[in-house]
Amino acid sequence: MSESAITITNLTKRFNGITAVDNLSLEIGWGELFGILGPNGAGKSTTVNILNTLLEPTEGSATLDGHDVVFDPEHVRKVIGVCPQEPAFYPHLTGRENITLMGDMHLVPKDVLESRVSSMVERIGMETDIDRLAKEYSGGMIRRVSMLMALVNDPKIALLDEPTVAMDPKSRRAVWDYIRELRMQGKAIILTTHYMEEAQELCDRVAIIDEGKLIALGSPTDLMETHQSKNLEEVFLKLTGKKLREET
Amino acid sequence: MNPRRIISLVKKDLKKTHREPAVLFLLIIFPIVLTIVFGFAFGGIGDGGTTSFDVGLLNLDATSPQADWSMAFVNNLTDSEVFVVYAYDDNATGQSALLQGNLDAFIVIPEGFGDSIASYYGSPIDPSSWTNTTIGLYVDSGSMMAVSAVPPLVQQVLMKTVFGSDAMTLNLPIEISSPALVKSSTFSQWDFMAPGIFAFASIFLTMIVAQSMTYERDEGLLKRLRTTPVSSAEYMVSQTLTYMIIASVQVALVLASSFAIGYRPATGPAGIAFTFVIALAFSLVAVGFGLIAASISKSAEVSTGVSFAFIMPQMFFGTFMPLGGATEVIAKFMPSKYLTDTVTTLFLRGAPITTPVIWTNLAIVSILGVLLVAVGIVLFEKFGSR
Ligand SMILES: Nc1ncnc2c1ncn2[C@@H]1O[C@H](COP(=O)(O)OP(=O)(O)OP(=O)(O)O)[C@@H](O)[C@H]1O
Ligand SMILES: [Mg+2]
Secondary structure, three states: OOOEEEEEEEEEEEEOOEEEEEEEEEEEEOOOEEEEEOOOOOOHHHHHHHHOOOOOOOEEEEEEOOEEOOOOHHHHHHHEEEEOOOOOOOOOOEHHHHHHHHHHHOOOOHHHHHHHHHHHHHHOOOOOOOOOEHHHOOHHHHHHHHHHHHHOOOOOEEEEEOOOOOOOHHHHHHHHHHHHHHHHOOOEEEEEOOOHHHHHHHOOEEEEEEOOEEEEEEOHHHHHHHOOOOOHHHHHHHHHHHHHHHHO | OOHHHHHHHHHHHHHHHHHOHHHHHHHHHHHHHHHHHHHHHOOOOOOOOOOOEEEEEEEOOOOOOOHHHHHHHHHHHHHOOOEEEEEOOOHHHHHHHHHOOOOOEEEEEOOOHHHHHHHHHHOOOOHHHOOOEEEEEEEEOOOHHHHHHHHHHHHHHHHHHHHOOOOOOOOOOEEEOOOEEEOOOOOOHHHHHHHHHHHHHHHOHHHHHHHHHHHHHHOOHHHHHHOOOOOHHHHHHHHHHHHHHHHHHHHHHHHHHHHHOOOOOOOOHHHHHHHHHHHHHHHHHHHHHHHHHHHOOOOHHHHHHHHHHHHHHHHHHHOOOOOOOHHHHHHOOOHHHHHHHHHHHHHHOOOOOOOHHHHHHHHHHHHHHHHHHHHHHHHHHHHHOO
């Protein structure tokens, strides 16, 4: 196992003219729950999508579990669990079939897979609905299934892009517990979110990015202290709102 | 390439055929309904059980010194399982039997037939020294089946007589007159149409492939899969396999439902097995077109329209639509035509599976299928998957 779970070095991603990620460097350790915060369009998803091998960086590099996302994407794909911002699922399959399909892609042994899916489903409170077709699901149900689709391979590194959007408070708590447990098992987790109380409650460290640039990095308590704020939301607004005030 | 991943993806796609009403309808119900509706509409099923052609024969060369040749020709006609030969002593009786629908065709071997072949063997490479003759051929115009099947079959028998094998057309002193069509009726339209249903059903695979690929792309499913260890080769194999399975189910359904309403193809298990094989090859063509349609379509809705650009011509020029003149030329470019032609040869003409033309057709469809799938994959990976 490599020393740090994720190493991002001078990472830049440009889309014809727009710099979505701008010279970002981060290091995330095993057993760390790392939050990426930032306003809409800050570059959170772009960063996550480079880590999950969907996008290639324009400049810089990223390694997961010691393997470069560009040069060894096959290894990276084996060790990650990916929850995309827009949940992608097969509407004509049941929730259970969607989750099992992802397990098959990762070649999770069949007997393990079956019992794992059942216990995951129970954890997240989906027992009664899991065998319904996914097209009949509510928004929050979809999100929960999408989350399990990401975690069914028991990944060493979980990349979760706004996993708790649209969930009711009870489901969200269940997901939080789940994520905490993953951290206890020594897994590295990247979580993007717009819910500041979620980041504050959950994350060991957070990075706040804006226009692709890192503008703050540290544990929620450190950041609140440094910026003399009573919660993370205040920190966020102070840092990302600055520009708005300057402009007006 | 891991079989578990492929099987899992195939199952995922096959579930669509019974869980998504539109797919269920287009791929499963439509072929059955089409078969039954056309079967009844163009009717007469069950009474056209004949699988061979009744052919009248008048040999005007029977008494010449070279009569062996015409005898051999008659024997070959009789031996070929497709013809039931009735000898006639004069032209008028034969013609009238044809008119009354008692015969599918009437063949007149001209005087000098044997001399003609002998002259050919005298100097095979010098056409100017040949004695030319023409075999008279009259076919029942009411039987589309006879019209399309008899002339080439007679040609085949002639070749066999002269060369002892099914040699391809060469320059010969004997010509077969372009068949004079004689009206009467024997078979129903349906016997002629049934083979086209097989291609008709499978053609629509293109649309489902295109729709499902664009859907998976637009909904981020392809991307999601791409973050897992599944390779694009495994994914493409799963797609191809899925539609090959569906195509064979379609053939089975069309066969079963046409059988249920009384249709009896003029072929045995070997011919039916061959039909499955060429239908599988044709499903590759459909998948290839589907991938190409998906590559150039911005959305699942657009892909429906784009697929029709591939479906329509094949439907009109390569299934059971009547053809003639210039359309025959266009049909040569329609992959579905080769499937229909093969099924027609087997089911309608009752040709044995050793018939060269069906193997040529299989080769054409297979090569085209593999090529189109390859092109489709390249295009889709490059432009279609974004
Ligand atoms: N495929 C693309 N083509 C062009 N521009 C893109 C593409 N993907 C992202 N961008 C741009 O990159 C920037 C960062 O987008 P990104 O999706 O990473 O933001 P985000 O932080 O995830 O925002 P949100 O909170 O809304 O999810 C935006 O300006 C966006 O318009
Ligand atoms: Mg985002």
